[in-house]
Amino acid sequence: MSGRYEMGVLLMICIILLSCLPGSPVHAAQQGNAVFFNPPYFPSACNGNQNDGVLVAGVSDRLWNNGRACGRRYRVRCIRGTNEAPHPCKNGKTVTVKVVDYCQSGCQGIINLSRDAFSAIADPDAGIIRVEFDQ
Numbered sequence: 001m002s003g004r005y006e007m008g009v010l011l012m013i014c015i016i017l018l019s020c021l022p023g024s025p026v027h028a029a030q031q032g033n034a035v036f037f038n039p040p041y042f043p044s045a046c047n048g049n050q051n052d053g054v055l056v057a058g059v060s061d062r063l064w065n066n067g068r069a070c071g072r073r074y075r076v077r078c079i080r081g082t083n084e085a086p087h088p089c090k091n092g093k094t095v096t097v098k099v100v101d102y103c104q105s106g107c108q109g110i111i112n113l114s115r116d117a118f119s120a121i122a123d124p125d126a127g128i129i130r131v132e133f134d135q
């Protein structure tokens with residue numbers, strides 16, 4: 001019996017227990033590409049002609065969940081650009097958006113931000129950016 005083996009087992013147990021805690025990787029930030037669209041931001045798939053303000057977004061299939069995503073709020077942060085625009089991110093900025101729309105198949109991002117939301121965290125000239133987001 002080596003103490004090393006037992007340490008290994010202990011470590012495994014710790015990792016398993018940790019992954020069940022709130023704030024664990026299960027609930028951690030996700031990553032994906034973000035695109036944007038220009039105003040007007042309504043009508044929307046969730047709320048029809050209701051004006052939900054300017055910090056809104058559409059989400060694609062992975063998050064949409066048959067409309068259950070409606071009303072959810074995501075805090076979004078720009079990580080990097082995905083094309084030639086060298087430094088699109090406004091460092092350290094986050095924006096919280098409310099899901100009001102569906103970004104249909106062919107959507108080039110997991111999240112389609114309003115131009116207002118996108119420009120709060122990145123230069124719209126980039127067109128598409130890599131983001132990290134959580135609820």
Ligand SMILES: *[C@@H]1O[C@H](CO)[C@@H](O)[C@H](O)[C@H]1NC(C)=O
Pocket residue numbers: 035036037058101102103104106107108109112
């Ligand atoms: C973003 O959302 C708008 C409004 O729903 C839509 O017209 C546009 O096609 C979407 N952008 C992309 C890249 O799918």
